[in-house]
Amino acid sequence: MAATLLTLQPRPVDPSVDHGIQAIVAGAAPGETCNTDLAAGPWEFDARPGYGPGSSMGDVIPTGAPRQGELPAEYREASEEELDRRIRAAKQTLGDRVVVMGHHYQREEIIVHADHTGDSFQLAGFAQQHPDAEAIVFCGVHFMAETADLLSRPDQAVILPNLAAGCSMADMASIDEVEECWEQLAEIYGDMDEADADGLVPVIPVTYMNSSAAIKGFVGRHGGIVCTSSNARTVLEWAFARGRRVLFFPDQHLGRNTAKAMGVPLAQMPMWNPRKPLGGSDEATLDDARVILWHGFCSVHRRFTTAQIDKARADHPGVRVIVHPECPMDVVDAADEAGSTDYIRTAIAATTEPTVFAVGTEVNLVQRLAAQHPQHEIFCLDPVVCPCSTMYRIHPGYLAWVLEGLVAGTVLNRVTVPADVADPARVALERMLAARP
Ligand code: SF4
Numbered sequence: 001m002a003a004t005l006l007t008l009q010p011r012p013v014d015p016s017v018d019h020g021i022q023a024i025v026a027g028a029a030p031g032e033t034c035n036t037d038l039a040a041g042p043w044e045f046d047a048r049p050g051y052g053p054g055s056s057m058g059d060v061i062p063t064g065a066p067r068q069g070e071l072p073a074e075y076r077e078a079s080e081e082e083l084d085r086r087i088r089a090a091k092q093t094l095g096d097r098v099v100v101m102g103h104h105y106q107r108e109e110i111i112v113h114a115d116h117t118g119d120s121f122q123l124a125g126f127a128q129q130h131p132d133a134e135a136i137v138f139c140g141v142h143f144m145a146e147t148a149d150l151l152s153r154p155d156q157a158v159i160l161p162n163l164a165a166g167c168s169m170a171d172m173a174s175i176d177e178v179e180e181c182w183e184q185l186a187e188i189y190g191d192m193d194e195a196d197a198d199g200l201v202p203v204i205p206v207t208y209m210n211s212s213a214a215i216k217g218f219v220g221r222h223g224g225i226v227c228t229s230s231n232a233r234t235v236l237e238w239a240f241a242r243g244r245r246v247l248f249f250p251d252q253h254l255g256r257n258t259a260k261a262m263g264v265p266l267a268q269m270p271m272w273n274p275r276k277p278l279g280g281s282d283e284a285t286l287d288d289a290r291v292i293l294w295h296g297f298c299s300v301h302r303r304f305t306t307a308q309i310d311k312a313r314a315d316h317p318g319v320r321v322i323v324h325p326e327c328p329m330d331v332v333d334a335a336d337e338a339g340s341t342d343y344i345r346t347a348i349a350a351t352t353e354p355t356v357f358a359v360g361t362e363v364n365l366v367q368r369l370a371a372q373h374p375q376h377e378i379f380c381l382d383p384v385v386c387p388c389s390t391m392y393r394i395h396p397g398y399l400a401w402v403l404e405g406l407v408a409g410t411v412l413n414r415v416t417v418p419a420d421v422a423d424p425a426r427v428a429l430e431r432m433l434a435a436r437p
Contacts, residue, residue, distance in 0.1 A: 015371035016108040017364050021385055034386035042393045043071045046164055054389030055299040056168035065171065066142065068164040068393070068413075075397035080109065083396040087113050090403035098406055099133045100399075101126060101148070103140035104341050105300075105362040105391040110139045110399060119341050120144040120209050121228045124151045127158075135159055135406055138415075139399065141167040141390050145415040146213040150422055150429065157411045161398035165390045167210055169326075172296035173250035175214040177274035178205075182222070185247070185292075188283055192222065196244065203292070204243030206235060208251050210298075213417040213425050215249070220424030225431040229325050229340035232258040236291075238435040245289050247272070250296030257325045257332045259291045271295050300388045301326035304360040306334045308381040312358040316377075322347060323360030323381070331360060341365060348373055362388050 014020065023029035025039040035053035037044070045052035046068040050061050078086070091098065091113065101123040102114025111117055116126040120140060127136045127148045135157045138145040145160040152158060182205075186192050189202035196202075205224035207215050216226055223242065227235035232254055239246045248255035249272075256269055268290040272279030278286065279295075286292065304327045312319050322344050323335040332338045337347065341361060348357060348369055359366045360381045370378040405412040417425065 010374040013367070013371040013374060015368045017367050017385065017387060018107055018109060020367070024385065032384045034384050038385075038387070038392065041076055041397065042162060042164070042395050043068075043076050043397070045393075046070065046162070051166070051168055051389040052164070052393065054392050055303060055386050056389035059168040059171075059299055061166070061168070062171050062174060065166055066163040068162045068398075071397055071401060075401045078397065078400070080396070083400050084109070084112075086400045087396060087403060090400065090407050093407050094135075094403065096130075096132060097134045098137060098403065099127070099130045099135075100137045100403075101139060103144065103391065104345075104365040104368075105388050106139050106394060107364060107392070107396075108368060109396045110394055111364075111368070113396075113399060114139060119228070119230075120147060121230075122342070124148045127152050127156075131156075135411065137161065137399070137402055139394050141165045141170075142415065143167055143170045143210060143212055146417050147209065147216075147429075149415055149417050150213065150216075150426055157414045158416070159402050159406075159411065159413050160415050161402045161413060162393040162395070163413055163415075165393040167390050169250055169296055169298045170211050170215075173207075173211060173215055173274075173294055175212070175218060178215060178218055178249065181247070181272055181274060181279065182218075184278060185286070188278075188286055198244075200244045201242065203245045203247050204239040205247045205249075206239050206255075207249055207428070208232075208254055211250055213421050216425035216428050217421040218424075220426070220428035220431075224428060225435065226428045227254075227432060229254060230342060231432065231435070232325070233262060234435050235432060236262060238431070240290075245292060247292045247294070249294030251298060251326055252293040252295060253297055253301065253328055253332075254325050255291055255293045256329050257327075257338065260329065264290045269293055298326040300362050300386075301360065302328065303382050303384075303386060304328070304331045306330050308360075308383070309334045309358070312379075312381060316356045316358070319356045319358050320351075321358045321360070321381070327360050335360065345369065348376065348378065351376065362391070364388075364391070 021038045024031045025036045037053040099115045102111045102117045124147045137159045149158040205219045207219045209228045270281040270285045273295040321335040322337045325338050356377045363380045366380040402412045
C-alpha cells in the first residue's frame with residue numbers, strides 16, 4: 001500500500017502506557033482499559049492464582065504455575081522516581097557484572113533501564129554476548145528466561161524479576177498434553193521414527209519459541225525444531241523436507257498463517273484440542289493432514305479483529321495496517337502487512353513519508369513506536385488499553401529488588417533448566433539456527 005501523504009504535525013507522545021492507564025482510571029483522560037486493576041501494582045495479584053489483569057485475565061492458569069513471593073514493602077511503597085533512582089544506582093554499582101534485558105512488550109519504566117531491547121530470541125542472543133556477566137536480569141516472561149539460561153554459560157544466573165510472569169500461550173501446551181498427543185498420533189501413524197519410501201517420517205514436531213523448555217526438549221528428542229515469528233516459514237520448509245506432516249504448537253495462528261502463505265490448504269490443517277480424544281479430529285483427517293495445529297493462542301493478539309481494521313480504514317483513509325502473525329487468520333488477511341515485532345519496527349522506521357499506521361501488537365510496543373516516530377501517526381488497532389497480563393507483572397519495584405539483591409550478594413528469582421531438558425532443547429534451538437531458506 002502506498003504511503004499516506006498527509007500533513008501530519010509531529011507531536012510528542014508519552015511512551016508510558018502505565019501513565020495512560022493511571023490517567024484513564026483516575027478519570028483524568030478519555031479512553032478505556034480492559035481492567036481498572038491495571039492501575040494497581042502487580043504485587044496485588046502475586047498471591048492469587050491467575051494471570052492477573054490484562055489480556056490473559058480470562059485464561060485458566062495451570063495448577064502449579066510459578067508464584068511470586070511477597071515483594072518487600074519498601075519496593076511496593078516506593079515512588080516511580082525513587083525506584084528509578086535505586087535501579088540506576090544498583091546498576092552503576094554492579095557495572096558489567098549484570099546485564100538487563102528488556103522485551104519490547106515491557107513497560108517503558110523497565111525499558112529505560114534495559115541494556116538490550118528486543119524480541120525473545122534477539123535477547124537470548126544478546127545474553128550470549130555477555131559471557132563475563134555474573135547475572136542476566138531478564139525483563140520478559142518465564143520461557144524467555146529459560147531460553148536465556150539454555151544459551152548462556154552454566155555459571156551465569158538468569159533472573160526473572162517476578163516469577164509470576166509466565167505466558168498464557170506457552171502454558172497452553174504442557175509437556176504431559178504433548179506427550180499424550182504424540183502417543184495418540186503414533187497409534188495412527190505407526191513408528192514415528194521410521195521414514196517412508198520418500199525418506200519422510202510421519203510427523204516433525206515444531207514448537208514456537210513461546211513454549212516451555214520442557215516442550216523444546218520434547219521437540220529436540222523427536223527430531224523437531226524451534227521457530228520464531230521471523231523464521232516460521234523457513235522452519236516449516238525444513239520440517240517438510242524431513243516429515244510428511246508437522247505438529248505445530250502452541251500457537252495455532254502463527255502455524256495457520258504461515259502454512260497458508262505456503263499454499264497448504266486449510267482442510268489439511270486440523271486443530272488438536274488436548275482436552276478431546278484424537279484432539280477433536282478423526283483418523284482420516286489426521287492421515288490427510290499437512291499441519292496439525294495445537295489449540296493455543298496469544299490472548300494479546302487474539303484481541304485484534306477485522307472490525308477494528310474496518311474502523312481504522314474508515315477513520316483514516318490510506319492508513320497502513322500492520323499486524324503480528326499471532327493474530328487470527330482473518331485479521332492477517334485483512335491487514336496490509338503481517339510480520340514479527342522486528343518486522344513491524346523496521347517497517348515503520350524505514351518509512352520516510354508521514355504516514356498513519358494502525359498496528360496490531362502489544363500496546364507497550366505500539367506506544368513506544370508512536371513516541372519514537374512523531375512524524376507518523378501510530379496507534380494500536382485495539383482502542384481498549386489491554387497490555388499483556390504477564391509482561392505487566394514485571395514492575396520497576398521487582399527490578400529494583402533483584403538488582404539490590406545482587407548488590408548485597410543475593411541471587412533472587414533464578415531460573416534454571418535441568419540438564420536432561422536443557423540438552424535436547426538446545427538441539428532443537430541449534431537446528432533452528434542451522435535451518436536456511
Ligand atoms: S504477548 Fe502473548 S505470547 Fe507474548 S508473553 Fe504475552 S501472552 Fe505470551
